[in-house]
Amino acid sequence: MDQLLEILSNLHPDVDFEMEDRLIDDAILDSLDIVDLITAISDEFDVTITAKDIMPENFNSAEAMYDLIQRIRDEE
Amino acid sequence: MLFTSYSFIAFLAVLLVLYYLVPRRFQAPLLLAASCVFYLFAGPLFLIYIAVTTVTVYFAGLRIGDGLKAQSAYIKEHKADLSPEEKKAYKDSAKRVRTRWLVLALVINLGILAAVKYLNFAISNINGILSLFSSARLDFLSIALPLGISYYTLQSIGYLMDVYRGAYEPERKLWRFALFISFFPQLIQGPISRYSDLSPTLYAEHPFDMNSLLRGLERVLWGFFKKLVIADRIFIAVGEIIGDPAAYRGGFILFGMFLYTVELYADFTGGIDITIGVAQMLGIELRENFNRPYFSTSLKEYWRRWHISMCSWFRDYLFYPVSTSRWMSRFKKWNVSRFGQKVGKRIPVYAASFIVWFSTGLWHGASWNFIFWGLLNWAVLMISEELEPLYDRFRKAVPFSQSFGYKIFMMVRTFCLVAVMNLFDCYALLSDTLSCLGSIFIPSAWQGFSLGVLGLSAADYIVIIAGCALMLLVSILSVKGDVREQIAKKPYAVRFVLYFGLFIIILLMGVYGIGYDSGQFIYNRF
Numbered sequence: 027m028d029q030l031l032e033i034l035s036n037l038h039p040d041v042d043f044e045m046e047d048r049l050i051d052d053a054i055l056d057s058l059d060i061v062d063l064i065t066a067i068s069d070e071f072d073v074t075i076t077a078k079d080i081m082p083e084n085f086n087s088a089e090a091m092y093d094l095i096q097r098i099r100d101e102e
Numbered sequence: 103m104l105f106t107s108y109s110f111i112a113f114l115a116v117l118l119v120l121y122y123l124v125p126r127r128f129q130a131p132l133l134l135a136a137s138c139v140f141y142l143f144a145g146p147l148f149l150i151y152i153a154v155t156t157v158t159v160y161f162a163g164l165r166i167g168d169g170l171k172a173q174s175a176y177i178k179e180h181k182a183d184l185s186p187e188e189k190k191a192y193k194d195s196a197k198r199v200r201t202r203w204l205v206l207a208l209v210i211n212l213g214i215l216a217a218v219k220y221l222n223f224a225i226s227n228i229n230g231i232l233s234l235f236s237s238a239r240l241d242f243l244s245i246a247l248p249l250g251i252s253y254y255t256l257q258s259i260g261y262l263m264d265v266y267r268g269a270y271e272p273e274r275k276l277w278r279f280a281l282f283i284s285f286f287p288q289l290i291q292g293p294i295s296r297y298s299d300l301s302p303t304l305y306a307e308h309p310f311d312m313n314s315l316l317r318g319l320e321r322v323l324w325g326f327f328k329k330l331v332i333a334d335r336i337f338i339a340v341g342e343i344i345g346d347p348a349a350y351r352g353g354f355i356l357f358g359m360f361l362y363t364v365e366l367y368a369d370f371t372g373g374i375d376i377t378i379g380v381a382q383m384l385g386i387e388l389r390e391n392f393n394r395p396y397f398s399t400s401l402k403e404y405w406r407r408w409h410i411s412m413c414s415w416f417r418d419y420l421f422y423p424v425s426t427s428r429w430m431s432r433f434k435k436w437n438v439s440r441f442g443q444k445v446g447k448r449i450p451v452y453a454a455s456f457i458v459w460f461s462t463g464l465w466h467g468a469s470w471n472f473i474f475w476g477l478l479n480w481a482v483l484m485i486s487e488e489l490e491p492l493y494d495r496f497r498k499a500v501p502f503s504q505s506f507g508y509k510i511f512m513m514v515r516t517f518c519l520v521a522v523m524n525l526f527d528c529y530a531l532l533s534d535t536l537s538c539l540g541s542i543f544i545p546s547a548w549q550g551f552s553l554g555v556l557g558l559s560a561a562d563y564i565v566i567i568a569g570c571a572l573m574l575l576v577s578i579l580s581v582k583g584d585v586r587e588q589i590a591k592k593p594y595a596v597r598f599v600l601y602f603g604l605f606i607i608i609l610l611m612g613v614y615g616i617g618y619d620s621g622q623f624i625y626n627r628f
Contacts, residue, residue, distance in 0.1 A: 056406075058487060061454070078268065080422045080426070
């Protein structure tokens with residue numbers, strides 16, 4: 027989780043990612059951020075996130091993203 | 103059949119009576135029959151196009167959905183026997199079959215769209231190249247554009263890709279799927295609905311509800327007001343300016359540019375108000391397609407608030423698949439090794455974005471001015487993205503940048519930017535657009551500038567100003583809460599007076615009166 031929070035804070039240092047749970051719904055992260063984020067997550071966690079995983083509920087909070095990473099790891 | 107025609111009003115009135123009289127289980131089949139009748143008015147031949155899309159996407163969806171189901175069942179059954187490598191090999195092989203169905207349906211449906219919408223554009227470009235070294239020319243084909251094909255093709259592809267991704271089960275009943283594709287209020291200018299949003303409300307049984315009917319009627323009247331009183335009135339002046347790029351230059355272009363931006367808003371949001379209102383009268387809820395777009399403080403925000411269903415379609419079904427694809431990942435690695443981490447990672451994202459904006463431009467129309475318009479949007483968005491750190495520093499250094507006044511300035515700036523880019527919608531020839539745009543800065547081109555020669559009287563200008571003030575007021579009020587909710591709380595008598603007043607205004611001030619076939623909605627032609 028710490029690794030993920032570091033990636034997120036590098037992307038938007040001004041956002042409190044531990045508290046935010048409407049990152050997509052409130053447009054804090056836009057589509058370009060999402061692609062940057064997926065690239066960073068893929069590099070750091072060695073998982074493949076595809077377009078089908080890009081849903082608001084998977085990216086609205088750091089916790090949701092972490093769950094997604096775990097889920098993909100289990101599937102792979 | 104135009105929304106703003108007697109025939110549509112008669113069609114809707116008959117449908118509403120039948121819809122609430124028939125047993126509720128027949129409501130959805132009745133809607134399908136009504137959608138077919140609505141489509142027949144455009145031309146019986148066009149029914150074949152929409153039928154081909156419906157049938158091909160329906161069957162491909164079933165094959166893909168069944169494939170996914172069989173895969174899950176097989177893996178569950180052989181969980182203990184399969185090694186991870188065998189499991190992966192099985193999944194890859196099953197996915198290849200599903201992908202073939204997806205590709206087949208995409209090729210058929212995008213092929214139809216390309217043939218009817220883009221073939222003549224391709225021929226004109228080929229002729230342009232041929233003219234450089236030969237006198238040979240290809241003949242243009244006489245193909246009519248089927249009603250709503252740009253919209254229903256995107257909607258059906260979105261459905262198919264969702265099924266392919268396993269987001270939901272495919273629709274098993276053909277008639278229900280046909281209704282999803284052809285639902286008449288949204289057929290000609292969207293919104294481009296998602297199956298997961300629309301299907302629960304579309305297929306549900308709807309008891310008669312006076313409140314829902316009145317709210318729908320209210321929305322329809324508001325849409326008619328925007329279209330007939332404001333947009334069609336503005337069109338007289340805009341049409342005059344656009345119609346003669348040699349005569350109308352300088353001040354006319356500056357004035358016409360802003361006027362067209364207001365017309366586009368009144369026309370398109372008015373059309374969507376009628377769409378959503380008609381659906382609501384039938385008890386069906388459609389998603390909003392606009393969120394006060396001219397209150398945006400940047401172009402990026404504007405594209406989150408304008409034509410939301412189209413933008414989110416291109417994001418979810420083109421931008422994300424392209425930018426997360428394997429070949430884009432390889433392209434990224436190549437760029438990183440060549441240009442370093444920071445620049446190398448940005449290039450693929452900007453390339454994916456380029457593809458999206460090129461496609462968005464092309465979707466709007468088969469001509470270079472639309473493609474240029476799309477790429478201009480892309481360029482401004484990407485430059486803004488690169489300048490973001492600079493904006494950040496500016497915002498931190500200048501306290502005024504947080505004030506309300508500065509926010510208003512940013513809204514006006516974004517509106518002006520959108521107005522300039524909208525000019526590329528207006529002229530078919532890029533050379534005309536650039537020449538007209540340049541004439542704004544040439545003092546001699548302003549000679550003879552007068553608002554009185556554009557076909558509008560002083561009374562027309564007053565109606566336009568008052569209409570715009572009313573649209574602005576409603577938008578401002580709706581920031582704090584839903585204006586329609588407030589109206590819904592009023593007694594029926596007050597509501598009827600309000601609706602009747604709006605109806606009278608439309609009758610008296612609508613440009614052609616409600617009985618005439620007024621101008622086409624701008625977004626119909628896309």
